[in-house]
Amino acid sequence: MTLTVVINGGDCGTVTLAKQVWVGVPKFNSLIPIGNQNGYSPEEPSVSIGMNGEGCNQIRMKVLFDADALLEYQWEKFTTDVAWSVNTSSGNILISPQCNTNFSFRVRVRNSCGWSAWQQFEFPLTRCTIACDIPADPSPIVGANFLVSPNPVTSGLVTIGVKADAPWFLIPETNDPLNTSHNTGGNQLLERIRVNMSIFNSLGILVQQYTNLLVHPTPAQINISNLPSGSYIIIFEYFGQTESYTIIKS
Template sequence: MKRIILLFTLLLSFAVYSQVTVTPQSLQYNNSGSPGVNVGGCGLIDLGASTSTSINFGVTLSKPDALVTGDGNVYVYIKKNAGSNAVLKQTIAIPSGSWPTNVTTSVVTVSASLNVVPSDFDPTGGLLFVTYTSSGGAGYTSCSYQVKRNATPEFKLAPSLLGVPCNSTISTTFYVTNVYNSPGTLVYSWIIGSGWNVAAGTYQTASNSYTLTPVSYPPGNITVQAKLAGVDYSAGSSIVSLAPFTSTATIGGISSYCTYPTASIFSIDAGAGNTVAWSISNSSIGTISSPSNSQVTVTSLTQGIFTLSALITNPCGQTVTKTKVVTVGAPMPLIDNYSCPTESAPCALNNPANNNYLIYNLSAPVGSYVPVSSDWEWDKISGNFYFLNNGLYNSATATGTQGSIYLTGANPTDNPAKFRVRVRNSCGWGNWRTYNWTDGTTTPTNPGNPPTAYFKVSPNPVSSYFDISLINPSVAPQTSSPKVIRIYGQYGQLLQNNTVFYGVGYNSYNMTSFASGTYYVSITFDSFSESHTIIKI
């Protein structure tokens, strides 16, 4: 054990002895040409109010003669403050031949000089120190000189930004910080804007704080000047504005109507002093009546979905909107990326099959109802195909929002693949919607068949009125029967069914009351029906 302790002691002694000691000494500094000031050891360098300071000192390096350092360098650094990065001010080369040999301790002394300015250091104090680095990369550091300078008085007003809630009577204390604790008698001039519990104006105090309460909204800004030893210093301003208006209010009421027309009351607690303006996104599906700041009556008109909105305004004119999505009746599903003119007319699917596979996705306005897989149904009507069910393409039915189909044979244009879909919500099952898909292998050849459409609608998109006219003036319906115009919503709900014309066109159909969106215009006479998609803007 004694041998181990002795060996450890020898190793420690060798490690300590095998070091380069870096010692700055005889430092003298001159502030802006003033007489030099000597600093012993690593003492204090006081720049005072100097605009430029020169610093000169010696650096002694010592090491054991046996320690080989090779060519090295002495580096002189300063730091703006103790936590900042070091800034290199001077580099002094120490060639390997500079070191005396055949001595117990080898010593080298060099001279360092640098110039600094006050901005090199923070008023709170900076550092000056020296390092030596050998050719092998070993580094050794000296002690550090503390460097201070006179601080220009600085004052800061807080808070710099203040958001005041509408009608709030909560007081705020504004205060000024003497950043560098500059000594002397201080007088503060508070320039107070209007809207506080004191009249707008300038107030002088010896206190560095002032408490104010708002009385009108938004109150004005606060600006402060501090006077120290007859000199004015700006402490800045506090910019005052209204705090953002928020509300935790929610619209209460049903999330769906299962029948129509049906009236129901929706309510909201908007907060004292606030007003409420009610609106509805689609007045063809629901209408509002008897609005107040606390409730409104909404009457459902037809199947679909609408958003009820409550615009809350506070006494300062700030607003926030609350919404509630409401469904009417059982929903009608749509295959994504395809539109259908009506609920009853079949929808044509025209996408090509991918190696005999077709995949479709359903969506429907289910509102707040959360459907499960069994709430979506797919049902084969006819054609050469099967649905995927339990991992096999052998089923005439399927559930879920996605329908995967495998084509087992041709589905020509005169005998397409045909299936139907429906969806259920809290009101029950909606109607079936039928879809057709064909591979185009054959087409009907009966020359006596009428065209798929006689009429066109224009303009499209439409902002107010549209006209109905013949696509080909030489091809007109050979009938004297009345032609009925019906308007359907995006999900197939009938919106209007009371317009009839007898000739070969209809002018100025009024859509000014319709909300922006996609609609379908159906024209029916005798056993013939055609449909047109129109965009309302």
């Protein structure tokens, strides 16, 4: 709120003084860079290369809350394999990655009125010359019922196919010579297969969802190019049955 005082000096004129005063618990304002970093966009700044051809840039930021007389910050990091430095008396944060990965954390702050709401952040760290835990061979993931490829995902496109012996979808062989379905031990796949599919990020947040996705006879292709680099869990659901796969987007 704004407090305004008007001082009437008579013949000497009038002076108006205004002061912004915060009432209540703190409220999140922004996350800003410190120094010459232009935000925490992966493109800023350029990656520093070490003697061995590898390197990472540290990221310095500050979390701002609207309130006066902040007493204490509370931090919680979800990405446990990335080093950071924070302070309970300030909003400064220093992130020191060793490789490219998704990074997530949350923070809240307290004043004399109480704690603010938690503010959560998630963004890709791509200021290193190497990525974290990405397999060298983009091979398909083979599960009980599905084929998911490639892994890691480099183009943003993921192909979902059904295994020839997928137990979810096998029905007794019809012995129809005109039936071109895959035959496995006297059984055959359903001619058309649709499933529900959900994609979750490393925090368990739903990021994409598909209903009645056709995956057979033609494999489905989905686009995840809009998702940040990192690890994702794909969950298939078919008449109450679920099956999960983990993919890496590089």
